């Protein structure tokens with residue numbers, strides 16, 4: 001059979017060619033299944049199955065760390081929720097077969113979460129995953145999830161639950177291909193953090209041929225079914241050349257003609273900081289402080305915050321650390337900042353806006369940051385998330401400077417801020433573009449909605465135009481313009497961003513070598529040519545193609 005090319009969104013760079021296997025699907029249950037023993041006995045089995053699943057999740061959490069550990073611990077907590085047991089008991093008493101009773105109990109909770117939308121709706125995937133595992137235990141069937149064939153393979157799935165992506169690290173998976181999911185999905189973020197090539201949102205995975213290998217390119221999104229031996233050979237050579245090229249580049253980021261582009265990493269916890277410190281980077285470009293407090297019921301005190309920030313900053317003595325003040329609300333609710341129910345949380349009180357509802361919280365955080373900055377040798381920069389206007393930027397800058405922060409900036413995540421970047425910069429020392437939210441708000445597409453992935457693509461010309469406006473404002477004022485959203489980790493996009501005036505890129509640790517190498521191979525003039533061509537393109541795919549041709553030109 002001749003090779004066939006299908007396409008998705010490349011979200012984690014690298015080329016891989018291997019056999020493919022589908023993710024173990026969930027077991028079906030039905031009200032017509034045979035009923036087991038008396039409800040009390042069956043309830044005891046359900047409780048034991050849930051406890052087993054919770055223990056397994058907790059055990060897995062202890063074998064990994066960082067985001068993966070957090071996700072698995074959260075899943076373990078969900079499996080222990082008494083509400084699930086109560087709902088299953090009700091179904092059992094109504095005469096439902098045991099596995100189906102569990103299915104109905106989980107689905108009831110999932111429906112409620114989905115009705116809430118956004119971040120809460122995404123938790124339904126985690127909950128459904130726990131339900132599936134519990135049902136597998138009850139039926140004595142193999143766990144749904146990642147196959148363990150004992151040889152390297154490309155994992156094919158609709159989308160992956162966080163609990164499964166969290167287990168990719170120690171598995172035989174060498175690449176990921178999903179039919180759903182977007183550039184900011186868990187699959188994309190974790191694949192990138194593990195350095196696994198990944199293509200998401202590729203609806204034609206049903207065309208894959210049993211027993212034939214698949215070749216995927218995590219940069220271009222191209223997927224070749226049953227590639228010819230020549231193509232396989234070329235891919236192997238490219239992978240080897242890429243590896244050698246990555247190994248050859250080190251040190252501060254710069255283009256081939258020596259234009260500096262600061263290469264920084266994204267972190268969210270003290271643990272991340274400890275792990276990122278030995279990495280060859282120029283510091284931290286985004287410290288998401290809210291990640292430290294996502295599960296906390298009460299607000300961390302000034303002393304507690306000072307201690308945590310000091311622990312992070314001291315890891316980077318002599319290097320830049322860009323800290324973002326709490327970006328709570330919408331997809332990242334913090335239990336201790338009760339914002340009430342909002343019709344439209346992504347357009348509600350979030351990011352810097354929280355400072356007007358909880359002014360003391362913002363003031364305390366800024367003081368803690370300034371103290372931590374003084375106590376360590378790190379070059380502390382502090383920025384506010386979700387700034388919309390120049391007045392907001394001015395207000396934040398005044399407050400931060402009064403608190404003792406010397407370098408003050410804002411994230412550019414809202415089109416209004418990009419359009420008036422020059423006005424914002426008049427009050428600030430720097431800006432950093434959050435392309436995840438900027439894409440969401442530019443194309444009015446929920447960043448959690450995998451089905452809208454095409455609209456969330458940072459290669460959308462409208463998003464690039466906005467980045468260009470910010471870049472121009474930065475160049476005119478001589479101030480630093482960073483990118484710290486997922487777009488910063490795309491090695492093909494990096495020259496475009498630099499050509500648009502971006503002076504630093506911040507990304508997950510594994511993405512850094514490829515971006516460094518991409519920049520080292522191209523001079524600033526060609527970056528500008530790539531930027532012009534990308535902005536002139538009619539859509540993301542054409543933009544990628546024209547830029548790939550410019551970057552690849554001898």
Ligand code: PEP
Pocket residue numbers: 286288327413433434435436437438484485486
């Ligand atoms: C962004 O929006 O691009 C960003 C970096 O912030 P977050 O993903 O944390 O919202």
Ligand code: MG
Pocket residue numbers: 385413434436437
């Ligand atoms: Mg954001």
